[in-house]
Amino acid sequence: MRGFWVTVKMGLRMYLRDRGAVFWGIVFPLILMTLIGLAFGRSDSPSFTIAVVDQSGGLLGRGLLEGLRQVPVFRVEEAGDTEAALARLREGRLTLVIVVPGAPSGEPIRAYFDQARVTDSQTALVILERFIADANLRLARAPQTLRLQATGIAGRIQLRFFDFLLPGILAMTVMQTGLSGVTWVVATYRQRLILKRILATPAHPAAFLGGLVGRYTLTSLFQMAVIMLVAVLAFHARIVGSLATLGALIVLGTLVFVGMGFAISTVSNPPRPPTCSAPPSAFR
């Protein structure tokens, strides 16, 4: 394929001279990763802050409070006023508010949660339900006939928040390089009649376009390697699974998004570069 390798070679040179491409491909994902990592990456295991409003003032309330304090993932606070506690729930500072009714009214124990934070609320509620069921059984003095012990076996390596963040950042970068990078570059080539100049040579158009795909695949792999290196060295991220599979996935992802980028740049008519809306569009 005459022209393929030289297109790859020159494409890589152009990439390294293009500060915009290097920024969006490497610097920006690193900044994003650092910011998210710093904001959310501290706590290794989840914990929920819950407030207990004890209206009974009796044995039930105190027993519940003591019991809940034994649950490792709960940070339990005692609150005097229901309204104040609910306000803090709305602000997102609490995961659950538990209201213990005044003694022997027969009313249920109420748990309030924030519907906007589905995952946290549901997890905390499941733990709470389990706790209540356990307490009921103990009050009824039921024998513990069946016992369950769950042992995590994915957990030879204990995954942290950051280990989940890294693949997301990588995927975002692959998508961004392919989709917005290619769209922008090819539309510019079209607009400046560079493609016409290339087609005016006897080389097959596939050699040039193939060269562009090759260039994007290589830059994508390079970007991923830099990001992963920083993630591993600076944030102690752990990569589970084989690097080869990850590499293959990156190549595949790049090809898919580069293909989409080509398609978009072909239909963008009049051939005006689709401006800087490209990077933000990657977040939609």
Next chain:
Amino acid sequence: MPIVEVVDLFKRYGDVPAVDHIGFVVESGEVFGILGPNGAGKTTTLEIIEGLRRPDGGRAVVDGVDVQQHPREVRSRIGMQLQQAGFFERLTVDETLQLFAAFHRRALPGSDVIHRLQLDEKRRARVDTLSGGQLQRLSVAVALINDPRIVFLDEPTTGLDPQARRALWEVIGSFRREGRTVILTTHYMEEAQHLCDRVAIMDHGRIVAQDTPRGLIRTHAPGTTVTVLVDGGQVRFDALPGVQTVQQANGEVILLTSDPLGTVHALMELNRSGEAIFHQLRVEEATLEDVFLQLTGRRLRE
């Protein structure tokens, strides 16, 4: 021996014929010019011959190869400079030529081409730092990289300052000396007159005349003006050989003549015999501009 043959070429955009049944033959080793105003169909004609556009009728044969049937084969034999094509702005001059050399089956060494186009100082400069004249020379360099027998140049000097234009004329002249065939379009009549062995004048998609520049002038705008500054003496200018009209203004006498040689000869005789003293003598031939005016009733750059 004809190296390019264009037969009854036709191309329309919508209802408007851009190229309206034109035909011409370019001989090997000549510089052939297509002269006409903007929008006359020059670029479309050139791009059809280069295999970049499909005609709606007619055919073009380049170096014995039918353009429509084997466009890529034609492109490998010719070099072309496109009117507006851009280059990768983040590559250097050197790299750009390397890239285009790789797209061809054979290529001249980049450094030779760079030297010929006087781009030596700029060979490591990025394309986006080049001036208009340098870009145009790079564009011609790309046309030359595959050492073509036939070079197509589409308005090669448009937008250049006179000095840059002269430099490029020099390069195009050297193509002819090397035996390359050059086909160029231009809307500068001086350029056509200076560079071309033969010129086709194009207007509204048609070729209205084609011949050598001299032949065109002889046929369509015959006549030469001889202007002299006279000091005393009574001369009957209208009796001189070939003189058709005589105009006098500020001591200058302007003679329109069909026989410039005879007229000038007679004036020299008068000068030598002392019958009249001429301080200045200027002979001006009609130009292709006059030919275009005669043929279309309009000026080239209107």
